[in-house]
Amino acid sequence: MRNKIIVGLSVAAAALLAFNLYKVFMVLPDEINQGAIYRIIYIHVPSAITCFTCFFAAMIASALFLIRKDMRYDAVAAATTEVGLVFASVVLVTGSIWARIIWGIWWTWDARLTSMFVCWLLYAGYLMLRRAIDEPTQRARLAAVLSIFAFTDVIIVWKSIEWWRTQHPGPVLSIRNGGGMAPGMEAPIWWNYLALVMVATILIMVRMRQEDFRREIDSMRRWAHAL
Amino acid sequence: MVEARNLMYMFYGFLAAWLIVIIYVVSIAVREKHLHQELERVRRMIEQREKV
Amino acid sequence: MTPAGSIATTARHNFLTMSWLRGALAVTVKDLRSELRSKETVNASLSFALVILLLFSFAFDPSADTVREISGGLLWLVFAFAGALVLNRSYARELTNDCLDALIASPISGAQMFIGKCAANFALLLAVEAICIPVFGIFYNVRWTQHLGQLALTFLLGTWALTVIGTMFSAMTVNLRLRELMLPILVYPMMIPALMAAIRLTTVLMAGNAITGDDMIWFRVLTGFDIIFTILGIAFVEIVLIG
Numbered sequence: 001m002r003n004k005i006i007v008g009l010s011v012a013a014a015a016l017l018a019f020n021l022y023k024v025f026m027v028l029p030d031e032i033n034q035g036a037i038y039r040i041i042y043i044h045v046p047s048a049i050t051c052f053t054c055f056f057a058a059m060i061a062s063a064l065f066l067i068r069k070d071m072r073y074d075a076v077a078a079a080t081t082e083v084g085l086v087f088a089s090v091v092l093v094t095g096s097i098w099a100r101i102i103w104g105i106w107w108t109w110d111a112r113l114t115s116m117f118v119c120w121l122l123y124a125g126y127l128m129l130r131r132a133i134d135e136p137t138q139r140a141r142l143a144a145v146l147s148i149f150a151f152t153d154v155i156i157v158w159k160s161i162e163w164w165r166t167q168h169p170g171p172v173l174s175i176r177n178g179g180g181m182a183p184g185m186e187a188p189i190w191w192n193y194l195a196l197v198m199v200a201t202i203l204i205m206v207r208m209r210q211e212d213f214r215r216e217i218d219s220m221r222r223w224a225h226a227l
Numbered sequence: 228m229v230e231a232r233n234l235m236y237m238f239y240g241f242l243a244a245w246l247i248v249i250i251y252v253v254s255i256a257v258r259e260k261h262l263h264q265e266l267e268r269v270r271r272m273i274e275q276r277e278k279v
Numbered sequence: 280m281t282p283a284g285s286i287a288t289t290a291r292h293n294f295l296t297m298s299w300l301r302g303a304l305a306v307t308v309k310d311l312r313s314e315l316r317s318k319e320t321v322n323a324s325l326s327f328a329l330v331i332l333l334l335f336s337f338a339f340d341p342s343a344d345t346v347r348e349i350s351g352g353l354l355w356l357v358f359a360f361a362g363a364l365v366l367n368r369s370y371a372r373e374l375t376n377d378c379l380d381a382l383i384a385s386p387i388s389g390a391q392m393f394i395g396k397c398a399a400n401f402a403l404l405l406a407v408e409a410i411c412i413p414v415f416g417i418f419y420n421v422r423w424t425q426h427l428g429q430l431a432l433t434f435l436l437g438t439w440a441l442t443v444i445g446t447m448f449s450a451m452t453v454n455l456r457l458r459e460l461m462l463p464i465l466v467y468p469m470m471i472p473a474l475m476a477a478i479r480l481t482t483v484l485m486a487g488n489a490i491t492g493d494d495m496i497w498f499r500v501l502t503g504f505d506i507i508f509t510i511l512g513i514a515f516v517e518i519v520l521i522g
Contacts, residue, residue, distance in 0.1 A: 114471065114475065118468045118471045118472070122465075122468045122469065125461075125464050125465045128461065128464060129461060129465065132456065132460070132461055133455060137522070138454070138522075141522055142451055142519060145451065145518060146465065148515070149447075149508075149511060149515075150469075152508075153469075153472070156472060163496065164496070
């Protein structure tokens with residue numbers, strides 16, 4: 001059943017991505033001030049929102065683990081954080097490349113970029129913490145608390161362009177009561193977000209299947225030692 | 228001139244993004260392979276112990 | 280933290296009452312007394328801070344303008360690194376002779392122990408800072424006594440932020456094999472928003488200007504950070520120590 005879902009989602013995601021790619025490159029006109037480079041927004045922004053969605057899901061899973069003590073929530077938290085970290089990397093790299101063209105610099109230490117980098121460091125630290133602890137219950141417990149602490153930075157990243165004047169552009173998306181984009185230019189962001197969420201879900205499901213597999217191997221190993 | 232550089236960087240951007248995702252997928256596949264190998268090892272361990 | 284149903288649990292549910300504060304204070308006094316008797320951690324921390332300040336002063340030979348620009352960053356990085364020595368030891372010192380188990384078995388709650396330890400660490404860090412700032416003023420020719428009120432507020436808020444994060448993560452990593460490695464990796468990114476705010480404020484104040492208008496947001500950032508992480512720390516420290 002799970003495999004069917006994975007395959008189904010893969011097909012849907014691939015189709016959506018292909019359609020979006022066509023739309024982004026063929027249909028949409030160049031932006032007045034930036035030229036062609038602005039099209040990176042259609043992978044930069046959806047990746048960012050996907051990344052935050054993943055970290056939000058990880059926080060919820062962590063909280064649920066602490067309340068219910070069910071190890072499956074821990075597996076969800078680990079998988080979503082890993083995938084979230086991948087998308088965070090995509091955001092930082094695509095953002096840098098875009099910045100090089102329009103601002104002339106690869107990086108700057110304004111509130112948004114700094115807090116996003118800190119976010120990456122925190123969740124990378126989460127994965128390191130998981131690897132540092134052998135005992136499963138202790139690992140799940142400490143990782144859950146860290147996940148909740150780390151999420152405070154995600155909130156800072158999201159709100160940073162409202163709270164501070166940053167090098168990074170201010171709020172633009174319609175959901176943020178921002179400056180707004182030209183009609184027709186915002187929709188592909190949300191379609192790409194949907195596609196990336198599907199990709200993230202697939203990766204998370206595959207990763208969780210691996211976690212189940214690992215737990216099976218661990219229990220078989222324990223049985224082998226008991227023999 | 229600027230146009231060409233603009234377009235080039237845009238492709239680099241998309242390329243970099245998908246490269247990161249692909250590297251992650253490859254790492255998942257590698258991990259899967261290791262898990263299968265470990266499963267084989269544990270199975271063989273069980274068979275040995277059961278024979279004894 | 281004794282099992283539910285004992286008479287001690289009624290005491291810990293009365294949050295912030297006099298008895299609650301007395302319990303926390305007991306931990307503070309214990310920590311301060313043990314530290315002041317041996318003085319090892321505070322000496323290490325102070326020496327480390329002074330050595331870094333000294334090294335920087337002849338490594339860069341900064342002009343007056345450069346010093347004014349980097350004063351905040353230099354001071355707060357020094358305090359973050361030197362403070363880490365104090366904060367790391369916070370829970371780690373309880374590991375010998377099973378003192379941590381004894382504390383966990385005692386009638387005080389995890390939150391009381393946490394706040395007690397935070398208060399002790401806060402005092403130690405402030406002591407180190409109180410010595411370093413005049414030394415900084417002398418080595419780098421900086422007049423730091425203008426706007427003393429705002430400077431004091433900055434250092435109080437900033438130091439509490441470092442303390443709360445450091446103590447919390449010390450609790451988190453106390454039972455880990457790789458404690459020495461994991462603590463810096465986890466603590467420094469977590470501290471960055473507070474450090475940024477403190478650095479920005481200190482740089483402005485050391486340059487001789489008061490904090491006005493736009494820069495006031497950094498005070499709000501520090502206050503918000505302090506409140507949020509104190510609450511998070513109190514809420515989660517017992518889960519982290521016991522389960």
